[in-house]
Amino acid sequence: MKKVVNRVEDVVDEALEGFVAAFPQYLRRVAGTKVLTRARPKAEGLVGLVSGGGSGHEPAHGGYVGYGMLDAAVAGEVFTSPTPDQVLAGIRAASRGAGVLLIIKNYTGDVMNFEIAQEMAESEGIAVQSVVVNDDVAVDGSLYTTGRRGIAGTVFVHKAAGAAAQRGATLDEVRAAAEAAIAQVRSMGFAIAPCTVPAAGQPTFTLGEDEMELGIGIHGEPGTERRPVAPADELADVILGRLSEDLGLTEGCRLAAMVNGMGATPLLELAILARRTRQWAESAGHQLEAVWLGEFMTSLEMAGASISLVRLDDPLADLLAAPADTPALRQGVKHD
């Protein structure tokens, strides 16, 4: 295993320090925790937003802390959900007197640890609500009692809820905005090469020279299906077909898309998926109003990508287009 690290045990801690070192205008670290919070906290009386999860998904989640998105991001060890005391510290840091919304990706560990933290915060008198993102269509929710996973589409939820909170919506309204986004977002990913968790030192799986995994999550785990590698357009078509079917898209829908790199896939290649996504939308008669192209929620140095679609209506389109100023997502630059 070759990594740009010092001691494997210090990776998360040093990376958090590094984010603050790089983005002091955006981020502070809550002392003694793995929580990143806004350098310039939002005004009192606005709803706070907390998300987080295991590390290894950078820029998620610390990269989305800032104006118009999250107020605190809680980091666990690599691919390991954070512990309740850390989430509690995040809730406290995000609280500005109007309640806090937790945006949780649907994994057993995340859900349970955030749930315990929520109970703790409530017992301290902080109003906390939570939403669980489950955008991964690779997992057929009806088959498993755990439901579907949350993957890259979660960033759309951060953005929508963040914009609502920044505008002064109440806790109920912010939760409703998040739920409206969750209801309309679907994602699916694939991997052509695995990643190596620093503490484990071994790739999470091995693939033959002509094999890939379809339906992967974001924790280096194998997908729902192993299959021969396929051209980019074919992969995009398979995924877009699944997303579209699951969303029940009929002709002429308003959509936003995300083409998300898992870590090692060059932007050059991701762009080829973006091209196909627009071709697909055009041939299906949809209106593709935004494409987010880049690395939004990664799996360390896994090679592969995920595509997300979100069906828009006026309010959701508006929230996604609102200004945001965070380390990893900025829009709404003022031109002279």
Place this chain on the structure above:
Amino acid sequence: MKKVVNRVEDVVDEALEGFVAAFPQYLRRVAGTKVLTRARPKAEGLVGLVSGGGSGHEPAHGGYVGYGMLDAAVAGEVFTSPTPDQVLAGIRAASRGAGVLLIIKNYTGDVMNFEIAQEMAESEGIAVQSVVVNDDVAVDGSLYTTGRRGIAGTVFVHKAAGAAAQRGATLDEVRAAAEAAIAQVRSMGFAIAPCTVPAAGQPTFTLGEDEMELGIGIHGEPGTERRPVAPADELADVILGRLSEDLGLTEGCRLAAMVNGMGATPLLELAILARRTRQWAESAGHQLEAVWLGEFMTSLEMAGASISLVRLDDPLADLLAAPADTPALRQGVKHD
């Protein structure tokens, strides 16, 4: 070779289509060329900025086309400098009547092809000047008649010259701003794993499990030195020491830094380098006014990173901090 591509011959073309598909609010493609230009061209009478080079460095160079940075980016095949006719198309697209500055990275191929294009454009009556970026300290310029390579520090030059041009500086002034940035920027990179040029199908070099290349360029080529892998802090220290020595830094300098991922190195790991960069600056008594952390100029899916330093004075600090609104670099978001 596993890649997210269709036909290997179409990679660059399809990726360019993909960038426009993803960023129609920023980018247009000059029909029949590999040139990306601004969707909303700058006002007449402003100096145009053109850069470019081989593909495989994404987000460079198309990602920097937009308000406050480039007016046109010219893409060659993967790691191959673009041809003069393409550069000429870029110059024409960028020209708003006040002349055009070419920002060239110092590689024989780039310099010659841009030079030929410059001659062609001048014969068409467009005033063209050019600067050559040579920030790579790994190559000792005094030994080789070719001088040093241009690598990731080039993006600082795009930013500085772009801000000057956007503000209405004359061609001479914009060139002077670019040259002032070039004079103060130094970079050096390393690789722990090679990349594979799609058309070649083979990794550009092979490394043992404990080996790395120090002093790499951005074209998948081996570095100036092969050495055993080292902890992140040690790598950062070696590079920062070289940059500092080469810049002749004394105590208390004003600096900006870039920690640039080569493609496959997770942001989690790059952040560890950013941490060390700030530690180094503090212990050396420098004032680190900005850290750019992310992937700015990549080598496909190479694993590794480069660090750049730029010594600031008031004008340069001001140009680097000016608003920019491009697919890959945005700053100056308007808060409500």
Place this chain on the structure above:
Amino acid sequence: MTSTQFRALWLEFHERVRVERDQLNRLDAAIGDADHGTNLDRGLQKVAACAADTTDHLAATCRQVGTVLLSTVGGASGALWGSALLRAAGALPDSDTCDTAAALAALGQGVSAIQARGHAELGDKTMLDVWLPSLEDLDRRLSAGAACGEAVAATAGRAAVLAQDTAPLQARRGRAAYLGPRSVGHVDPGSVSTALFWQALATVLARS
């Protein structure tokens, strides 16, 4: 059980997890995210460090172990082990020793907490597939009059078998559930670590 034994139990459990750490990670890599060994090892190391400088009574020690696990393990297993220990603490006395019945009750409470927190059932391919039948197994042996130490030793052996028996199951809870049919044929890592806990308990009881 005495509070000294209780502390020894966690040192012993840690030792076994430490030794099996990479194997637990490998099991988790096959159907999860390759961190189960690292997670437990990290938490138990902290527990062991704390255990060294505490002389608290049983309930307080158990609560401390729960708090430490909750705040250091992370992931599904951290929430579950933490919840279990915090609940079990409520069933233990504020004294240095307790009888077998109280210890059994605490164990039962802990397992209920795992069920309440994780909503898993028998056969879902989780640690409960070891916890539930092994608790029953121990109960049966004690009811049949076996000595405590011997009964636990036998149950620990059974737990190891139960852990291996998770292989043919298809996961319906936790991360492995996302693999659907592909989870079949792999042993559940949390079940293996649970079996290690039983072995640690047996070892500690055998010592005295």
Place this chain on the structure above:
Amino acid sequence: MTSTQFRALWLEFHERVRVERDQLNRLDAAIGDADHGTNLDRGLQKVAACAADTTDHLAATCRQVGTVLLSTVGGASGALWGSALLRAAGALPDSDTCDTAAALAALGQGVSAIQARGHAELGDKTMLDVWLPSLEDLDRRLSAGAACGEAVAATAGRAAVLAQDTAPLQARRGRAAYLGPRSVGHVDPGSVSTALFWQALATVLARS
């Protein structure tokens, strides 16, 4: 040389580059960026396609080849070959045939253009390390009275040796220069493709 031979020369050169494409890439991978074979092959493929539907005179054909190479090869070699052909065209007549002296003059002009554009000197480990001595070699043979076809065939053989002789040199121009002492021990890819050009020329002349 006739314009038909000139066109055949480019088809023949393309064929040789196509066959050696991966080998040229491998040579370039060692001290450059692994694209020299791909670059030349791409450009020559386009040249071959254009050559098929043109019946122009020598100068025009040569100018066309230069323009195509300039706009399709890219990299250092594209700028150099393109510049060379455009300059050489100036030394060729607007007719279907030229004598050996004119052909030699054109070749010399082309090589001067490579020197002017690239500022390399003999021994810098570039294609000039084949071009300059092989031009001299050809000159010598012709002056000594050799027939044109035989002289070129002999020079082509010499060119192949010259290409291999670049191995011990340390690069001072082009991408390989950045490797400094590490460029020693590897053959220069542009020199090898230049030798292929000489072989193509020899083959075409031998045919008539």
